Amino acid sequence: MDKFVKTVLFSCLLISLFASSSYAQNCSEYRFSNNNLYTTCNSLPVLNSSLHWSYHQSNHSVDIAYRHTGVTSSDWVAWSLNLGSGRMLGAQALVAFRNSSGIVRAYTAPVEDYNTQLREGRLSFNVSNISAEFNNNQMVIYATIELPRGRTNFTQVWQNGRVSGDTPAIHATTGDNIRSFGTIDFVSGLTSDTGRDGGGDGGRDGGGSPQSCSEYRFSNNLYSSCNNLPVLNSFLHWSYHQSNHSIDIAYRHTGITSSAWVAWSLNLGSGRMLGAQSLVAFRNSSGLVRAYTAPVEDYNTQLREGPLSFNVPRISAEFTNNQMVIYASIELPRGRTSFTQVWQNGPVSGDAPRIHATTGDNVRSSGTIDFVSGMTSDTGGAGGGSQQRKRNVHGVLNVVSWGILMPVGAMAARYLKVFKAANPAWFYLHIACQVSGYAVGVAGWGTGLKLGSDSPGIRHDTHRNIGITMFALATLQVFALLLRPKPDHKFRFYWNIYHYAVGYTVIILSIVNIFEGFDILDPEKKWKRAYIGVLIFLGATSALLEAFTWYVVLKRKRENDADKFAHAGNGTNGYSGRSPRAV
Numbered sequence: 001m002d003k004f005v006k007t008v009l010f011s012c013l014l015i016s017l018f019a020s021s022s023y024a025q026n027c028s029e030y031r032f033s034n035n036n037l038y039t040t041c042n043s044l045p046v047l048n049s050s051l052h053w054s055y056h057q058s059n060h061s062v063d064i065a066y067r068h069t070g071v072t073s074s075d076w077v078a079w080s081l082n083l084g085s086g087r088m089l090g091a092q093a094l095v096a097f098r099n100s101s102g103i104v105r106a107y108t109a110p111v112e113d114y115n116t117q118l119r120e121g122r123l124s125f126n127v128s129n130i131s132a133e134f135n136n137n138q139m140v141i142y143a144t145i146e147l148p149r150g151r152t153n154f155t156q157v158w159q160n161g162r163v164s165g166d167t168p169a170i171h172a173t174t175g176d177n178i179r180s181f182g183t184i185d186f187v188s189g190l191t192s193d194t195g196r197d198g199g200g201d202g203g204r205d206g207g208g209s210p211q212s213c214s215e216y217r218f219s220n221n222l223y224s225s226c227n228n229l230p231v232l233n234s235f236l237h238w239s240y241h242q243s244n245h246s247i248d249i250a251y252r253h254t255g256i257t258s259s260a261w262v263a264w265s266l267n268l269g270s271g272r273m274l275g276a277q278s279l280v281a282f283r284n285s286s287g288l289v290r291a292y293t294a295p296v297e298d299y300n301t302q303l304r305e306g307p308l309s310f311n312v313p314r315i316s317a318e319f320t321n322n323q324m325v326i327y328a329s330i331e332l333p334r335g336r337t338s339f340t341q342v343w344q345n346g347p348v349s350g351d352a353p354r355i356h357a358t359t360g361d362n363v364r365s366s367g368t369i370d371f372v373s374g375m376t377s378d379t380g381g382a383g384g385g386s387q388q389r390k391r392n393v394h395g396v397l398n399v400v401s402w403g404i405l406m407p408v409g410a411m412a413a414r415y416l417k418v419f420k421a422a423n424p425a426w427f428y429l430h431i432a433c434q435v436s437g438y439a440v441g442v443a444g445w446g447t448g449l450k451l452g453s454d455s456p457g458i459r460h461d462t463h464r465n466i467g468i469t470m471f472a473l474a475t476l477q478v479f480a481l482l483l484r485p486k487p488d489h490k491f492r493f494y495w496n497i498y499h500y501a502v503g504y505t506v507i508i509l510s511i512v513n514i515f516e517g518f519d520i521l522d523p524e525k526k527w528k529r530a531y532i533g534v535l536i537f538l539g540a541t542s543a544l545l546e547a548f549t550w551y552v553v554l555k556r557k558r559e560n561d562a563d564k565f566a567h568a569g570n571g572t573n574g575y576s577g578r579s580p581r582a583v
Contacts, residue, residue, distance in 0.1 A: 032065060047160060062145050062147060079093070087181045089114065090110075096134075127144070223238055225240070240371045251279065272340060272342050274296060281317035291327075394517075406433070408433050467513055470513065518531075
């Protein structure tokens, strides 16, 4: 036993020493051969890499050491900063490899296109004291970087690949090589791994579809930034020119047919569709692609050509492989770089754009964009924006009132009154459900009217007409309570027929209209399924109570018939002295 314990303890000691040795090779434990010391370090999440740095506030510069382990003498390594919103495209790289003479070469290389061979060139910021060393399958790049004024937070990208003929060849486009990017703040030391979870723009260095954002190759243009728009299979590429405060843009819309139009627009105000300054393109009946500008001045717009509130000196478009691309140059309004953007598509009829869909992704295709920082936000998504919140409130109010409280009130009247102990409680419960359902329904109906007035160009005729009909019937039902005859009145029978018919009609119309609303709002499927579950529960409960009600009614009928028969029998015995003829 003692020998076994000693063996276990010795094994644990070896594991501990190995772990300590491994940790000693990580980040802050590492000792550089030139005795350089750095105040901060970060173990990068992929490609066996680490970044060490010291930030100097006096001249807003950083001394960095980028370590890349597990590489061979025939590999190149690179670490870069991207000052824009992209990753690979626009990256300002520090590159190192060992050439055929055995000498380690370190230099700077801006990445200007996807076919780059990391040729030496000046970066957009100053780099001094760049050098590199290769030992024990580890490459280390040293450099001093003068950061752009006013910024300490950037996108960082790191890579490695093979060297061929003393020239870096393309790196792998799978696995960790498409996850090797993130953000870094040289002052706070905060970093984020945006590549591990598939974030970013989906380009060569970040995964995603080959047709996504920065991965896409234009036949005639290069853009420094891009953004995958969240809906309608759309992408925006742009380059901002500070010298004249303008942008070159390419808006791509995939998955459409030759009989569809597409549009991308900026809104200089606080709205979305109304006031949008649009770039429009479609293929006309002659097969030619037409691109033009169109201000949106009302909700019934047909996107007629007209000048915008800013200058657009160049616009063109192309349609290939079910993809429309609009190219344009835009002179931005002075003093602004952040705007609301809206994008759309719809059918073409008679060489004129027709109204786009008013449900689903077509009512979510908006957001904000800053052409300098590259920051974007999706204000059109589910729950985004005040208009969407109003739609959600309208839907919730009507589901709760017309779709739940009204049916429960009807069930209370139908099934509880057969219980003698529940009289008159069933009546008050019925009234409480119906009146509260009507009150909440009035609020839901009011929000619907407000939504309609705020969106005069958007019409949902079926939903609106059903809503008006059931609201009118429900209002009539409420006022009819004031004219309810007493139970023994001769008109009570006819009043009951009217009351039941109108009540059940309102409930049926309510359920139909709620599903119309689901089709318009197009929420996550779980909400529609949840309401279907509520209906199934109410239906199953009604079926059970209906069977039980008939059981009680028939049982009481038999008991009454038996009592009558017994009473009749007692009456016959009482007149037994009479002759049958007299009876």
